[in-house]
Amino acid sequence: MMSNSAILPAGVSKEALLTELRRLSWGAADILRAYARGEQPPHGFQKALSVDNGGEGPVSAADLAVNQWLLEGLSGAFPDAGWTLLSEETAKEQLTEGEPLPAEWLWILDPLDGTKDFLQGTGEYAVHLALVRGNRPVLGVVLLPEADELWIGLVGDGAWCEDREGTRSPVRFSQREExxxxxxxxxxxxxxxxxxxxxxxxxxxxxxxxxxxxxxxxxxxxxxxxxxxxxxxxxxxxxxxxxxxxxxxxxxxxxxxxxxxxxxxxxxxxxxxxxxxxxxxxxxxxxxxxxxxxxxxxxxxxxxx
Structure with a gap:
């Protein structure tokens, strides 16, 4: 097992970070589920057209709302963490081709992975949050809003799934080997x-x-x-x-x-x-x-x- 200091920036406790990631993740789930159903989203975000109208409208509204929710949440909860935040929605403004961001600790976020499935109503869309140190991930969160599953993994420290009540379920890899x-x-x-x-x-x-x-x-x-x-x-x-x-x-x-x-x-x-x-x-x-x-x-x- 890695020590907490090995996988997180100085001054950031594992429990405090996990508590905030849970709050942000389930908030993101509520936002996306509301947009997917054409309902009023929580946390003051603007209502979009029904997904039946297709096009970029509802997807962009959902993407941007969750993007704002995550970026503001991480920045506000840990103002002195010293990490950089990058999302799919901010990449064009932040990135220069061929130049890595000058960050030891970098959050890489995807506020809505699976936009086609989001629009088509399959339920098979997700929210991704990853903390990267150097060029490799050290922590990951994969939220499945429609399944009410929050997968959390700290490299060297284990992975599990949580529901909204915080009940944990273990990873269950199959025994198939051939x-x-x-x-x-x-x-x-x-x-x-x-x-x-x-x-x-x-x-x-x-x-x-x-x-x-x-x-x-x-x-x-x-x-x-x-x-x-x-x-x-x-x-x-x-x-x-x-x-x-x-x-x-x-x-x-x-x-x-x-x-x-x-x-x-x-x-x-x-x-x-x-x-x-x-x-x-x-x-x-x-x-x-x-x-x-x-x-x-x-x-x-x-x-x-």
């Missing part, structure tokens, strides 16, 4: 021929489609599935898509790496998480990486996994 038995959780919308070929080459036991990276990783944490693969094409996921889910998975004892087993890195000056990325419960991670690397060399020669 590649032919493993179940894949895949994206509904970010799929192409290369990914279909890769999945075929891995010869897994089955798959299910789920929205939002946070929701996908939660299925691994519950033991419903065993791995998730991200294969970048014309676009790639960003730091705020991956940092929080990775932190929770790592804290639980799982793995989230490139196919060549290289670490994901954050705040590098390039927010794209390109390549072939594999998240898993860890039991067959090396074998998965090796098979995926060999397969990609045939499917897309020269592709940097």
């Amino acid at each position: 590649l032919s038995d493993l179940l894949l959780v895949a994206s509904r919308s970010h799929r192409d021929d290369r990914l279909e070929k890769l999945i075929g080459e891995l010869q897994l036991g089955g798959s299910k489609a789920v929205g939002s990276v946070g929701c996908k990783v939660a299925t691994i944490l519950r033991g419903e599935t065993d791995l998730y693969i991200s294969l970048s094409g014309r676009s790639a996921p960003k730091d705020w898509d991956m940092a929080a889910p990775e932190a929770v998975l790592l804290a639980a004892g799982g793995r989230f790496t490139h196919a060549d087993l290289g670490d994901l890195t954050y705040n590098t000056g390039d927010v794209r998480q390109a390549g072939c990325l594999i998240a898993s419960h860890g039991k067959a991670h090396v074998a998965l990486g090796e098979r995926a690397t060999r397969a990609m060399a045939e499917i897309d020669p020269g592709f940097q996994v």
Whole structure:
């Protein structure tokens, strides 16, 4: 186990931070659920049009409201923490291509991961909060508003799920270890021929489609599935898509790496998480990486996994 001083900035206690993260997370859940239903959101945020109207209106309103809620909450609760706050919504103003932010401690936030699912009403959307030190995550929060699940992970100090009453449930990885038995959780919308070929080459036991990276990783944490693969094409996921889910998975004892087993890195000056990325419960991670690397060399020669 890491000591508290090893994973948090000086002057920030673990319990005080977790208490605030709970408050902010459930507040974000209430905001998003209200917008998703076309109801009046709490905490003084403006009501948006019903999601039935589609377009950017309700999504932008929900995104911006949760973004403001999280940024103001973290800044107000810990004014002297010395960390920097970055979110998907502020990235254009904060970031310069090729230049990492000058921050030892950096929050990377995604106020709404899974916008298509939010609009379509599947319930498979999430809120991501990750605290990164250097280039690696040390703490992650993945909130699933519609499932009333709050996944929290401190790398080196464990991971668990909480409900609104604070009742904790442990991570329950499956016992499946053979590649032919493993179940894949895949994206509904970010799929192409290369990914279909890769999945075929891995010869897994089955798959299910789920929205939002946070929701996908939660299925691994519950033991419903065993791995998730991200294969970048014309676009790639960003730091705020991956940092929080990775932190929770790592804290639980799982793995989230490139196919060549290289670490994901954050705040590098390039927010794209390109390549072939594999998240898993860890039991067959090396074998998965090796098979995926060999397969990609045939499917897309020269592709940097």
